[in-house]
Amino acid sequence: MRRQPALILRGLAAALSLLLLACHVALAQNDPLPSWNDGAVKTAVTAFVERVTADGSSDFVPAPERIAVFDNDGTLWCEQPVYFQVAFAFDRVSALAPQHPEWKTEEPFRSLLAKDMKTFTANGEKSVLAVIAATHAGMTTDDFRQAVLDWIATAKHPRFNRLYTDLVYQPMLELLGYLRANGFKTFIVSGGGIEFMRPWTEKIYGIPPEQVVGSSAVTQFDMGADGKPVLMKLAKTEFVDDGSGKPVGINRFIGRRPIFAFGNSDGDLQMLQWTAAGAGARFMGLVHHTDAEREYAYDRQSSVGRLDKALDEAAARGWTIVDIKRDWGRVFAWE
Amino acid sequence: MRRQPALILRGLAAALSLLLLACHVALAQNDPLPSWNDGAVKTAVTAFVERVTADGSSDFVPAPERIAVFDNDGTLWCEQPVYFQVAFAFDRVSALAPQHPEWKTEEPFRSLLAKDMKTFTANGEKSVLAVIAATHAGMTTDDFRQAVLDWIATAKHPRFNRLYTDLVYQPMLELLGYLRANGFKTFIVSGGGIEFMRPWTEKIYGIPPEQVVGSSAVTQFDMGADGKPVLMKLAKTEFVDDGSGKPVGINRFIGRRPIFAFGNSDGDLQMLQWTAAGAGARFMGLVHHTDAEREYAYDRQSSVGRLDKALDEAAARGWTIVDIKRDWGRVFAWE
Numbered sequence: 001m002r003r004q005p006a007l008i009l010r011g012l013a014a015a016l017s018l019l020l021l022a023c024h025v026a027l028a029q030n031d032p033l034p035s036w037n038d039g040a041v042k043t044a045v046t047a048f049v050e051r052v053t054a055d056g057s058s059d060f061v062p063a064p065e066r067i068a069v070f071d072n073d074g075t076l077w078c079e080q081p082v083y084f085q086v087a088f089a090f091d092r093v094s095a096l097a098p099q100h101p102e103w104k105t106e107e108p109f110r111s112l113l114a115k116d117m118k119t120f121t122a123n124g125e126k127s128v129l130a131v132i133a134a135t136h137a138g139m140t141t142d143d144f145r146q147a148v149l150d151w152i153a154t155a156k157h158p159r160f161n162r163l164y165t166d167l168v169y170q171p172m173l174e175l176l177g178y179l180r181a182n183g184f185k186t187f188i189v190s191g192g193g194i195e196f197m198r199p200w201t202e203k204i205y206g207i208p209p210e211q212v213v214g215s216s217a218v219t220q221f222d223m224g225a226d227g228k229p230v231l232m233k234l235a236k237t238e239f240v241d242d243g244s245g246k247p248v249g250i251n252r253f254i255g256r257r258p259i260f261a262f263g264n265s266d267g268d269l270q271m272l273q274w275t276a277a278g279a280g281a282r283f284m285g286l287v288h289h290t291d292a293e294r295e296y297a298y299d300r301q302s303s304v305g306r307l308d309k310a311l312d313e314a315a316a317r318g319w320t321i322v323d324i325k326r327d328w329g330r331v332f333a334w335e
Numbered sequence: 336m337r338r339q340p341a342l343i344l345r346g347l348a349a350a351l352s353l354l355l356l357a358c359h360v361a362l363a364q365n366d367p368l369p370s371w372n373d374g375a376v377k378t379a380v381t382a383f384v385e386r387v388t389a390d391g392s393s394d395f396v397p398a399p400e401r402i403a404v405f406d407n408d409g410t411l412w413c414e415q416p417v418y419f420q421v422a423f424a425f426d427r428v429s430a431l432a433p434q435h436p437e438w439k440t441e442e443p444f445r446s447l448l449a450k451d452m453k454t455f456t457a458n459g460e461k462s463v464l465a466v467i468a469a470t471h472a473g474m475t476t477d478d479f480r481q482a483v484l485d486w487i488a489t490a491k492h493p494r495f496n497r498l499y500t501d502l503v504y505q506p507m508l509e510l511l512g513y514l515r516a517n518g519f520k521t522f523i524v525s526g527g528g529i530e531f532m533r534p535w536t537e538k539i540y541g542i543p544p545e546q547v548v549g550s551s552a553v554t555q556f557d558m559g560a561d562g563k564p565v566l567m568k569l570a571k572t573e574f575v576d577d578g579s580g581k582p583v584g585i586n587r588f589i590g591r592r593p594i595f596a597f598g599n600s601d602g603d604l605q606m607l608q609w610t611a612a613g614a615g616a617r618f619m620g621l622v623h624h625t626d627a628e629r630e631y632a633y634d635r636q637s638s639v640g641r642l643d644k645a646l647d648e649a650a651a652r653g654w655t656i657v658d659i660k661r662d663w664g665r666v667f668a669w670e
Contacts, residue, residue, distance in 0.1 A: 064543055141586055185545070198590045208399055209590030210520070211545075219586060221579035221605055228612045229605065231586050238587075244556035251476055251554060251566050252573075253588060255533045255544030270556055270564065277563045 032178040035171040035330040042327070044320045045175065048283040052259065053182050059281040061259055063183035068260035069250060069271065070172070072190035072197060072214075074305040075264045075287050076205060078167040080296040081158065082304060085196050086128065088151050092135035095147075100134075109134070137217060137235035141195060144233055148199045162334070165204050169287075170333045172262075176205055184260065189213045189250055191242035191267050195233070213253040215241045242267045247274035259283065269310040272319065284319040286310060291325040294335070367513040370506040370665040377662065379655045380510065383618040387594065388517050394616040396594055398518035403595035404585060404606065405507070407525035407532060407549075409640040410599045410622050411540060413502040415631040416493065418639060420531050421463065423486050427470035430482075435469075444469070472552060472570035476530060479568055483534045497669070500539050504622075505668045507597075511540055519595065524548045524585055526577035526602050530568070548588040550576045577602045582609035594618065604645040607654065619654040621645060626660040629670070 036042040052061040073079035093103070093112050103109035108127035111119035120127050136144065157164055176186050188197060188207055194214030201207045218236040223229050241249040247270050250258065261268075261275035264287040272284045288307065289298050300308040314321050324331060371377040387396040408414035428438070428447055438444035443462035446454035455462050471479065492499055511521050521542055523532060529549030536542045553571040558564050576584040582605050585593065596603075596610035599622040607619045623642065624633050635643040649656050659666060 064537070067545075194587070194590070202399070210402075210522075210588065212590060216587060219583050221582045221609070223608075229582065229608050231582060247556045247564065247566060248554050252529070252551060253545065255529070255547065273558075273564050274556070 032181065033171065033174050035174055035328060037327050037329045039327060041320055041322055045178075045283070045285075048260070048281065049179065049182050052281050061280065064185075065256060065259065066179075066182070066184040067187065067254060067256050067258040068179050068184045069187045069189045069213075069254075069258040069262070069275070070176070071263040071265070071268045071271070072188050072192055074289065075262055075268075076168055076172050076176075076188070077164070078157070078169075078295060079305050080298070083192065084157075084164045084167075085192050087155065087164070088148070088196065089128075089131045089135045091151060091155055092147065093131055096135065133235040136193065136195075137233045139233055141219060141231040141233060144195055145199045148196055152200050160332075165200065166334055167332060168204055169328070170330050170335075171328045172287075173205065173333070175262075176207070179260065180206065185211065187211045187213060187254060187258075189241065189246055189271060191215055191240070191245075193217075194241075213241055213249045215239060215245075244270045246271035250274065261285070262287065263310070264289070265305040265307050266310045267305075269313060272310065272314075276317065276319075284314070284317075285322060286314045286319060287322045288324065290323050291328075291331065294331045295324060367516065368506065368509050370509055370663060372662050372664045374662060376655055376657055380513075380618070380620075383595070383616065384514065384517050387616050396615065399520075400591065400594065401514075401517070401519040402522065402589060402591050402593040403514050403519045404522045404524045404548075404589075404593045404597070404610070405511070406598040406600070406603045406606070407523050407527055409624065410597055410603075411503055411507050411511075411523070412499070413492070413504075413630060414640050415624075415633070416639070418527065419492075419499045419502075420527050422490065422499070423483070423531065424463075424466045424470045426486060426490055427482065428466055431470065468570040471528065471530075472568045474568055476554060476566040476568060479530055480534045483531055487535050495667075500535065501669060502667060503539055504663070505665050505670075506663045507622075508540065508668070510597075511542070514595065515541065520546065522546045522548060522589060522593075524576065524581050524606060526550055526575070526580075528552075529576075548576055548584045550574060550580075579605045581606035585609065596620070597622070598645070599624070600640040600642050601645045602640075604648060607645065607649075611652065611654075619649070619652075620657060621649045621654060622657045623659065625658050626663075626666065629666045630659060 033042060033045070051057055051059040052066065054060065070076055073083050077084070090112060093109060097103055097113055100109070103113060108120050108123055108130050112131065152165060155164060156162060157167055160167060179186055186207055188201060188211065190197060190213070192214050194212060194216045197214055198209040198212050201212050202209065216238045218234045218238045219231045220234055221229060222232055239245065239249065246268065250271065257278040258275045259278065259281065260283045261272050262285040263272060276282055276284050286307070288311065289296050291297060298305065299311060300306065322328070368377060368380070386392055386394040387401065389395065405411055408418050412419070425447060428444060432438055432448055435444070438448060443455050443458055443465050447466065487500060490499060491497060492502055495502060514521055523536060523542055523546065525532060525548070527549050529547060529551045532549055533544040533547050536547050537544065551573045553569045553573045554566045555569055556564060557567055574580065574584065581603065585606065592613040593610045594613065594616065595618045596607050597620040598607060611617055611619050621642070623646065624631050626632060633640065634646060635641065
């Protein structure tokens with residue numbers, strides 16, 4: 001069958017017009033943030049994204065500079081009753097106990113294994129640091145990665161009896177996708193361990209390892225006896241990506257100032273200040289945990305994820321504060 | 336005008352077929368690596384890329400895992416007669432001298448300003464480190480960035496009398512573009528300063544700041560008197576991204592093992608070993624500087640970019656060695 005080029009082109013143009021119309025209608029009908037209740041917070045998010053992405057907008061930001069940073073614990077997933085990485089470390093002690101008979105008498109391992117939490121917590125942070133050192137060091141990065149993957153695929157949250165990865169916030173997943181669909185590059189900037197997050201963030205959040213910034217221990221390059229090099233994790237802190245460490249981590253790993261930042265605790269304050277201090281339009285957001293029924297309610301007095309100074313500064317400077325009870329129609333995907 | 340949907344679809348299909356055919360012809364005619372001479376090296380590069388990208392290939396690698404890392408000095412741009420960052424530091428001493436009257440008598444600044452290189456070099460590395468500290472610290476990251484941008488826009492190379500950014504290797508620019516067109520994510524992993532490279536790598540190499548790994552000094556978050564936070568660069572080394580530091584830097588910043596790595600000196604050996612030790616198809620390449628006429632010729636005896644052990648290991652393990660004289664039809668774009 002032979003056809004005139006002009007006819008082909010007209011057919012093509014007509015087909016493309018129909019396609020564009022269909023896309024337009026579909027977009028108008030599909031709310032990209034369905035788990036966010038309508039209101040000032042949702043509008044603040046979408047209005048900001050429209051301002052920085054609309055051609056000809058005075059606040060337009062070129063796509064490569066659309067850097068968005070998110071804290072992880074308490075911002076993208078739950079952090080109660082303890083940071084999930086602490087739960088991982090405790091479970092690792094049980095898993096490793098057969099190889100460490102001395103732990104039967106050695107503190108803090110004895111009390112942890114005996115579930116004698118009174119003795120364990122009596123030594124406070126020292127106990128937790130000893131557990132972190134014993135469970136996060138003295139192995140290769142590859143072996144640690146596998147330990148994280150094994151744990152995250154099976155361990156359950158004590159209250160919800162679900163995988164920890166089921167406890168990511170559905171509204172934040174939607175927000176990450178919405179930002180990426182609008183040309184943003186999304187990063188995690190967390191006080192949590194970088195090697196603890198990277199094995200699963202791509203699958204769960206769509207955030208690849210190279211866009212995860214976190215705390216780290218020193219690693220050492222060793223040439224194995226078989227001629228295969230390994231990286232050994234040492235029991236020595238390299239970088240704490242929390243508080244004023246967050247802008248330092250952003251500068252070191254990303255090398256650009258974000259225009260969009262979301263946190264939930266005082267550990268995120270400097271990241272929000274650093275984001276706010278750039279030129280042009282910026283968005284600073286805080287998740288305020290206000291829903292004890294669907295999740296947890298805590299702020300100024302909490303030992304995990306304390307939100308006190310940052311809450312005051314957010315109010316004073318007009319940053320966006322998400323009230324989970326009011327602003328999120330759904331907290332978890334499985335509700 | 337009303338038209339049958341079936342006709343529109345047939346017209347669309349015919350137009351797409353024509354388009355695909357045109358693309359195919361255009362690709363076959365357009366060599367993506369025109370500055371590379373035909374031969375074993377060029378074939379090794381293209382054969383590798385085809386192996387890991389062809390659907391159904393037993394060596395297929397999904398796009399997110401196509402991580403390619405490149406050393407910078409001597410691999411992507413020239414590094415003779417001194418690392419360009421050293422030239423920057425020396426020029427900064429002249430620029431800053433009016434603010435430092437004490438440098439008229441204080442070594443190593445006195446001898447450097449007087450162009451008394453005999454005295455300057457008599458103190459060896461100590462002199463260079465003092466200059467780096469004086470020119471790379473005690474200022475904000477924003478101010479340092481501006482100093483780099485000012486210098487790179489104007490400073491000229493002593494032999495070629497051209498901007499330093501004119502001394503990037505045209506074949507490597509083509510290789511970066513070719514890899515990206517095939518779904519690779521390209522990173523710099525350099526012993527050079529991360530804050531020295533990031534201001535210009537996106538424009539020159541198409542590599543954004545967040546894909547640049549390098550050596551760094553400690554930065555400190557300070558709240559300015561005006562309530563605007565700054566990051567101050569301190570005269571304290573944080574990380575040396577050279578030698579066995581390169582796999583450490585790759586693990587810390589990228590969090591995935593590369594499948595493609597290119598270097599040019601012994602400082603790249605561990606990066607190449609680390610890349611080689613992964614499972615599946617890998618490409619390890621070395622640039623061997625063999626062309627004194629068009630660029631420079633140096634290897635085992637050079638104090639800048641020494642290539643000795645890595646040259647032996649590359650030969651023993653069958654890594655790809657680029658002989659500039661033989662393999663590059665053009666070294667610089669302006670030739």
